[in-house]
Amino acid sequence: xxxxxxxxxxxxxxxxxxxxxxxxxxxxxxxxxxxxxxxxxxxxxxxxxxxxxxxxxxxxxxxxxxxxxxxxxxxxxxxxxxxxxxxxxxxxxxxxxxxxxxxxxxxxxxxxxxxxxxxxxxxxxxxxxxxxxxxxxxxxxxxxxxxxxxxxxxxxxxxxxxxxxxxxxxxxxxxxxxxxxxxxxxxxxxxxxxxxxxxxxxxxxxxxxxxxxxxxxxxxxxxxxxxxxxxxxxxxxxxxxxxxxxxxxxxxxxxxxxxxxxxxxxxxxxxxxxxxxxxxxxxxxxxxxxxxxxxxxxxxxxxxxxxxxxxxxxxxxxxxxxxxxxxxxxxxxxxxxxxxxxxxxxxxxxxxxxxxxxxxxxxxxxxxxxxxxxxxxxxxxxxxxxxxxxxxxxxxxxxxxxxxxxxxxxxxxxxxxxxxxxxxxxxxxxxxxxxxxxxx
Numbered sequence: 001x002x003x004x005x006x007x008x009x010x011x012x013x014x015x016x017x018x019x020x021x022x023x024x025x026x027x028x029x030x031x032x033x034x035x036x037x038x039x040x041x042x043x044x045x046x047x048x049x050x051x052x053x054x055x056x057x058x059x060x061x062x063x064x065x066x067x068x069x070x071x072x073x074x075x076x077x078x079x080x081x082x083x084x085x086x087x088x089x090x091x092x093x094x095x096x097x098x099x100x101x102x103x104x105x106x107x108x109x110x111x112x113x114x115x116x117x118x119x120x121x122x123x124x125x126x127x128x129x130x131x132x133x134x135x136x137x138x139x140x141x142x143x144x145x146x147x148x149x150x151x152x153x154x155x156x157x158x159x160x161x162x163x164x165x166x167x168x169x170x171x172x173x174x175x176x177x178x179x180x181x182x183x184x185x186x187x188x189x190x191x192x193x194x195x196x197x198x199x200x201x202x203x204x205x206x207x208x209x210x211x212x213x214x215x216x217x218x219x220x221x222x223x224x225x226x227x228x229x230x231x232x233x234x235x236x237x238x239x240x241x242x243x244x245x246x247x248x249x250x251x252x253x254x255x256x257x258x259x260x261x262x263x264x265x266x267x268x269x270x271x272x273x274x275x276x277x278x279x280x281x282x283x284x285x286x287x288x289x290x291x292x293x294x295x296x297x298x299x300x301x302x303x304x305x306x307x308x309x310x311x312x313x314x315x316x317x318x319x320x321x322x323x324x325x326x327x328x329x330x331x332x333x334x335x336x337x338x339x340x341x342x343x344x345x346x347x348x349x350x351x352x353x354x355x356x357x358x359x360x361x362x363x364x365x366x367x368x369x370x371x372x373x374x375x376x377x378x379x380x381x382x383x384x385x386x387x388x389x390x391x392x393x394x395x396x397x398x399x400x401x402x403x404x405x406x407x408x409x410x411x412x413x414x415x416x417x418x419x420x421x422x423x424x425x426x427x428x429x430x431x432x433x434x435x436x437x438x439x440x
Contacts, residue, residue: 004031011149012064012075013043015189017201018182020072023189025149026064028057044148044195076190078149079156102320105247113251113286116435119373120320149193157220160191164220168213176203192219248291249323253284254432260285263378263434266309267352272417275353280374283437288377288430293326297429301382304404304427310348310420312377312430313358319375319433327428341415342389342406343398345423348381351410354417356436378432381405381422389413399423 011027026040036057041047064075102121108114163184170181181203189201199205207213254260264282271278301307314322327346340347349355359374384404391414398406404427408419422428 004033004035006030007032010061011078012061013078013149013190013193014064014072014075015186015201016071016074017186021200022072023194023196023201025078025193026060026075027149028061030054030057042198043193044197071186078190078193079153101246102323105245106323107250108252110253112253112284116251116286120316120323123317123320148195156191160188160220161217163188163191164213164216167207168210170203171207171210171213188216192216247324250287250289251323251433252287254287263432266311266378267434270350270352272351272353274416275357277353277356277359277374277436279438280353280356280436281438282434284435286433286435288323288433290323290326290430293425294429296326296426297380297382300424300426301380301429304382304384306383306386308350308381308383308420309378309431310350310381311352311355312346312348312379312428313355314375314377315359316373316375322377322430326430327425329423329425341394342396342408342419342421343423345399345406345421346381346425346428348379348420348422348428349418350420351417352376354419359436374436376434376436377430378434380429380431381420382427383407383420383422384427 008030013025016022028038030036039049386405386407387400387403389408406421408415410417
């Protein structure tokens with residue numbers, strides 16, 4: 001293989017099942033000395049390689065992407081970053097930078113908080129691997145995330161979200177024999193390459209039940225986060241020598257009895273034995289001040305009627321990202337995929353253990369998640385004018401015109417426990433981060 005400068009690197013994938021069982025890739029690397037290196041195989045498994053001329057590689061690429069090819073011969077380009085190849089994996093953003101910056105920039109004055117930051121930084125590095133079942137690997141020696149054919153770019157993630165939302169509807173209805181399912185799965189796997197070994201690709205293999213739809217949604221969110229976390233933050237850097245301002249947040253341990261008693265009572269008073277998390281008890285309480293989130297709430301949310309203190313549960317691997325930028329409203333196409341029954345918004349609950357179940361992946365449809373430490377936020381939430389959801393509203397159109405929020409009241413909405421949803425970021429402000437421990 002030439003060691004000259006790389007001029008171009010492109011990857012192509014062919015996914016087709018039914019009569020065949022194709023999940024194969026072909027890629028080439030062009031060098032400035034006029035040579036080209038090509039490689040091919042099943043996704044995740046190199047089968048062959050060759051050195052040829054520029055012209056031959058480009059001709060082969062045109063042949064493979066000819067729209068007149070039969071489905072089992074038609075390759076589409078994977079829009080990904082980095083170089084792939086015989087290792088079957090490719091590098092992306094160096095997420096370890098985020099961990100280092102977090103330790104420097106999160107303002108704190110207590111060794112307990114320092115321990116928390118170090119823990120969250122470590123968990124964040126493994127965020128994508130733990131939340132996607134190994135679909136993405138992390139190489140600690142190079143501090144790089146790796147996927148079978150590269151880290152796909154945001155435009156392709158957006159396209160995959162649309163396809164996944166259509167698949168989600170079919171899985172939700174148990175409609176695996178629908179003639180649209182196979183073409184949609186082909187399209188999804190072309191956009192988001194998966195290493196499924198030599199198994200026969202079927203809808204049920206990839207999407208055994210709805211929890212697998214949610215796992216794929218986590219995968220897309222993880223890919224997007226790996227692409228954006230450092231690249232977005234770097235745009236605020238004024239000089240090359242400056243460290244990007246990534247975290248504008250303060251954390252402190254709460255010790256005063258009045259606050260600790262309030263938080264403990266807020267948890268205990270709505271704790272329910274029916275929930276997996278009911279064996280957990282409050283351990284530590286941290287005061288949180290995420291600057292951009294607080295300022296947005298002060299401008300609008302704080303002036304709205306009906307402000308409540310509600311719970312928001314999340315996995316520990318999401319916490320560092322939340323501390324960096326606050327809560328976010330996901331793209332519209334993720335609502336069904338992520339189990340958001342009342343549209344895309346920020347979800348809270350007045351029932352403590354209902355929200356805490358989300359921290360352990362024990363919410364309906366989720367796969368369990370074994371975290372070393374368990375956390376949940378207390379947030380000020382401006383409900384404003386609230387729409388009371390009815391049983392027939394689930395997976396309908398939200399928010400309702402003229403309303404600022406939705407309240408899915410337990411027993412009246414088709415849900416057993418309360419869920420409160422607001423649809424604008426400036427309607428919520430995270431105030432406390434509560435850590436729990438199992439004392440039983």
